[in-house]
Amino acid sequence: MFVRIKPALIIEICIHLLFWALIIFIPIISRPDMRGFPQAFFSTGHIVRFNLVLAAEFYLNAFVLIPRVLKKNIGLYFLLLLGSFVVFNLILFYTRPFFPEPRFPGMPPHRPPGHFLVIFPLLSITAGSFAYHYLADQFKIINKKKDIDNASLISELAFLRSQISPHFIFNVINSAVALSRLNPKAVEPTLIQLSKLLRYMLYVTDEEKVTLYQKEDYLRSYIELQQLRFRDQVKISFSSEIKAPEKSIEPMLLIPFVENAFKHGTGDIEAPGIAVTLFADDKNLRFSVQNVYNPVETDKDPASGIGLANVKRRLELLYPGKHNLYINKNEQAYIVMLQLELK
Structure with a gap:
């Protein structure tokens, strides 16, 4: 039995894929250290890893936490949101040895940054997911009114x-x-x-x-x-x-x-x-x-x-x-x- 997918849903998925592809690959192809394959592989892996964590936080908040938790229990929502920050930071911390951060020619000796600075990108992507969810709800309301x-x-x-x-x-x-x-x-x-x-x-x-x-x-x-x-x-x-x-x-x-x-x-x-x-x-x-x-x-x-x-x-x-x-x-x-x- 085949499930019929609406064309609007296919277009939305393609837009999301294109957005994250640009976020991931534009920094990669614009870097000056893409000459050596091993170095390029590991540095590219670091960028992909980091953006995959941001994408996971974005969709977790937009499609799970906001519609299913925030609208019912705001206290539980902030607790789960804080828990997701901790989990994603731990993922970044424990996977870092496998994907060294890139170093560009002329950079000073590498010094690992404070790990919890990652909280700021997570906060930014969370704010973005709030904006996305709000706009998506508004479009649904407009389309529903138009159908009526x-x-x-x-x-x-x-x-x-x-x-x-x-x-x-x-x-x-x-x-x-x-x-x-x-x-x-x-x-x-x-x-x-x-x-x-x-x-x-x-x-x-x-x-x-x-x-x-x-x-x-x-x-x-x-x-x-x-x-x-x-x-x-x-x-x-x-x-x-x-x-x-x-x-x-x-x-x-x-x-x-x-x-x-x-x-x-x-x-x-x-x-x-x-x-x-x-x-x-x-x-x-x-x-x-x-x-x-x-x-x-x-x-x-x-x-x-x-x-x-x-x-x-x-x-x-x-x-x-x-x-x-x-x-x-x-x-x-x-x-x-x-x-x-x-x-």
Whole structure:
């Protein structure tokens, strides 16, 4: 059974290895006494031995004493820390004969330094381990908060999508019912178009992104379904130019604008008309919907505007600072223009 190691852990281990490799080998390769192999071997061994003791103190304090002891019993922590200083000093003392300290040309006769001066490097590396542990904890807190924020964002988006889909289905079914009274022969092709739309909603809207080709096809199917319903009663136009069909966008992001246009741009209106345009290249998407409306008309149902409010919120969440939404209503027409940067 293989244990999967996270890439972040591998990167952290490599950084630690590189750090200690530099600490150990930079003093070795920069010394002037590397000519004789026996002398170089023993002096190099002394440097490696000393830095291995410092590394042991660093990781003992950062990964064992601080998280497991200091946070529970501060007195026991300082006692164990003092004990680790004594143990590592004894290791350095008793291994010193096997790894003589290096002597450089021109140095005075060797005189062993006071052994307990090693306490100062140990104190320094202990302070470094404190700083490392604190920074590591802060990064973990930041990453955890980011994960929580992302989870909240995903949950909010899923909720917004679940609101849009039933609202959309409700309006389409109403359209099919109305068509069955006005033109029964057109019900069959209408249901075929409806099944195509439902297939899109069931299998595509669960994806994080859909291609612009899928988005255009979906809009076209919806508009054709409405044309079957209204026939010549409403002047409907749809023009599109997709230069980068492989580019992706959030599902169910544009349809609420078209849905609202058909909801408020039909009915008791003289010469109703709806125009939809869609243009996209590899960087930007431009989308506009324009419909004639009745200025004295009240909302057709209590849920009016649910789709529009949700799509505004989704734009704020998914394209912060990367979209422009312009909505204007004059005496004759209701105009929506959206421009956003494609990811």
